[in-house]
Amino acid sequence: MKYLLLIYDTEKRWENGYEKMELAEYGAFAKEFSAQILGGHALKPTATATTVRVRDGKRLTTDGPFAETKEQLGGYYLVEAADLDEALGIAAKIPGARYGSIEVRPLLIFA
Amino acid sequence: MIDLDRLCRAEWGHLLSSLIRAFGDFDVAEEALQEAFSAAVVEWAEAAPNNPVAWLYGTARHRAIDRIRHRKRSQALLAELAPFDERHLQSMIHDDAVPDERLRLIFTCCHPALAEEARVALTLRTLGGLTTEEIAHAFLVPTSTMAQRLVRAKSKIREAAIPYSIPEATDLPERLSAVMAVLYLIFNEGYAAAQGSELQRRALCREAIELTRLLRTLLQVRLGHAPAEVDSLLALMLLHDARRETRVAADGELVLLEEQDRSRWDRAELEEGCALVYAALERSRPGTYALEAAIAAVHAESASAEATDWAQIAGLYARLLELYPSPVVALNRAVAVAMADGCDAGLALVDALEQALDGYHLWHAARADLLRRLGRRDQAIASYQRARALAHNASELRFLARRLAELGAEASVS
Numbered sequence: 001m002k003y004l005l006l007i008y009d010t011e012k013r014w015e016n017g018y019e020k021m022e023l024a025e026y027g028a029f030a031k032e033f034s035a036q037i038l039g040g041h042a043l044k045p046t047a048t049a050t051t052v053r054v055r056d057g058k059r060l061t062t063d064g065p066f067a068e069t070k071e072q073l074g075g076y077y078l079v080e081a082a083d084l085d086e087a088l089g090i091a092a093k094i095p096g097a098r099y100g101s102i103e104v105r106p107l108l109i110f111a
Numbered sequence: 112m113i114d115l116d117r118l119c120r121a122e123w124g125h126l127l128s129s130l131i132r133a134f135g136d137f138d139v140a141e142e143a144l145q146e147a148f149s150a151a152v153v154e155w156a157e158a159a160p161n162n163p164v165a166w167l168y169g170t171a172r173h174r175a176i177d178r179i180r181h182r183k184r185s186q187a188l189l190a191e192l193a194p195f196d197e198r199h200l201q202s203m204i205h206d207d208a209v210p211d212e213r214l215r216l217i218f219t220c221c222h223p224a225l226a227e228e229a230r231v232a233l234t235l236r237t238l239g240g241l242t243t244e245e246i247a248h249a250f251l252v253p254t255s256t257m258a259q260r261l262v263r264a265k266s267k268i269r270e271a272a273i274p275y276s277i278p279e280a281t282d283l284p285e286r287l288s289a290v291m292a293v294l295y296l297i298f299n300e301g302y303a304a305a306q307g308s309e310l311q312r313r314a315l316c317r318e319a320i321e322l323t324r325l326l327r328t329l330l331q332v333r334l335g336h337a338p339a340e341v342d343s344l345l346a347l348m349l350l351h352d353a354r355r356e357t358r359v360a361a362d363g364e365l366v367l368l369e370e371q372d373r374s375r376w377d378r379a380e381l382e383e384g385c386a387l388v389y390a391a392l393e394r395s396r397p398g399t400y401a402l403e404a405a406i407a408a409v410h411a412e413s414a415s416a417e418a419t420d421w422a423q424i425a426g427l428y429a430r431l432l433e434l435y436p437s438p439v440v441a442l443n444r445a446v447a448v449a450m451a452d453g454c455d456a457g458l459a460l461v462d463a464l465e466q467a468l469d470g471y472h473l474w475h476a477a478r479a480d481l482l483r484r485l486g487r488r489d490q491a492i493a494s495y496q497r498a499r500a501l502a503h504n505a506s507e508l509r510f511l512a513r514r515l516a517e518l519g520a521e522a523s524v525s
Contacts, residue, residue, distance in 0.1 A: 001272045082272075082274070083272040083273065083274035083276075084222075084224055084271050084272050084273045084274060085273075085274050085276070085278065085279075085282070086274075088224070089282075104271075106270060106271045106272060
């Protein structure tokens with residue numbers, strides 16, 4: 001099973017960059033789960049986000065994220081795990097889980 | 112003649128857990144097992160099998176394989192299933208026993224990734240063997256709503272791959288407490304529900320007790336012992352259930368603990384509950400269930416309300432409050448303090464909770480009771496009236512009306 005681990009957090013905490021300590025923790029996390037992590041990235045703050053919609057064939061471009069929320073999507077990992085318990089175990093080890101929350105979503109695979 | 116209804120109730124969870132383990136799919140397992148019971152109605156009328164459980168298991172397995180064959184991806188699935196299935200078949204041939212996988216099933220049904228109401232429903236359906244209609248009745252929702260709730264839960268188990276396994280040792284305490292919370296919720300729904308028929312609520316209490324016994328036995332088999340908190344939870348349920356008959360009078364009126372006929376408390380349940388909680392208290396630091404059970408045990412062993420060791424109960428509530436800081440626990444402690452040290456001391460503690468509990472009818476009822484005992488009639492009446500305005504349970508409402516009548520308050524005032 002593949003799961004996307006979405007890292008939500010108050011972006012105020014990292015909009016001017018991550019602390020060295022925390023970056024080192026992410027490094028250690030990536031190393032510990034290197035066998036399961038298929039991909040992942042940190043994202044720039046929502047101030048850099050742009051949303052695009054197409055309605056009646058017309059493109060609508062607006063500033064900002066899709067929805068204003070208390071916590072913002074700050075990054076993600078794509079992992080391979082045997083089941084939800086393993087995925088939750090990995091998610092709980094993401095350093096950001098201590099500040100914000102991690103949404104764990106199974107990937108829909110089209111056969 | 113075999114009583115199929117009883118057999119179904121007794122063996123449903125055992126058979127279902129084994130089938131889910133073998134086929135990895137709740138729906139296939141459940142439908143196959145239902146078909147096996149239907150087939151038994153017809154076929155056992157002529158000749159009952161020597162081993163009914165093995166017969167049901169074998170029949171359900173064949174039905175399940177048929178179902179999977181009819182599915183689109185049958186080839187791939189069957190190949191995956193083959194090793195599991197053969198192992199189960201072998202074990203059946205050798206010892207004629209159906210493997211018991213209920214402990215795994217309990218952890219799946221009570222997985223924290225499922226909504227709480229879904230955990231409760233799924234546990235009652237798959238382990239308790241209650242029908243969807245029965246669960247819907249007990250929780251006062253339409254059958255279609257309950258059916259949908261179960262479908263959604265099973266779908267999440269499948270789609271998010273919630274495992275069918277006993278948690279790792281590091282996760283076990285957290286997961287076990289999630290299981291216990293579900294069982295206690297089922298019990299409380301039956302014991303303290305604001306609405307619903309007495310018969311259905313009683314069935315929920317019995318089911319919760321049976322499931323807790325089952326959890327305890329399964330953990331004993333698996334770990335060599337059941338954690339003390341599981342024993343305490345069972346004790347807590349038994350000690351409350353023992354008083355069930357005396358909580359409500361023949362005319363439906365609520366009877367307070369101090370006015371209950373203690374000779375009618377269920378002795379066997381009380382003794383078992385007390386023995387369990389005392390053993391648990393000796394084994395480890397008490398958790399919340401142990402402290403609550405210990406409080407119930409003190410009541411159980413008191414000859415009357417007056418003879419109760421209220422100081423000890425107040426002390427136990429104080430410890431419970433440390434583990435579980437809740438205004439409702441604080442209210443219970445205040446009432447115990449009132450019994451131990453006098454109504455004035457209790458009232459001061461009750462009044463300190465006003466901000467947290469002003470919308471809670473039992474806070475007003477407890478306050479009213481203390482004011483009544485202190486002879487502050489007008490204030491007592493005002494508090495009883497406030498309690499009555501906030502209460503929903505019919506027998507609680509009648510109880511409050513009775514108290515108001517005793518104080519000579521106008522019945523029409525509310």
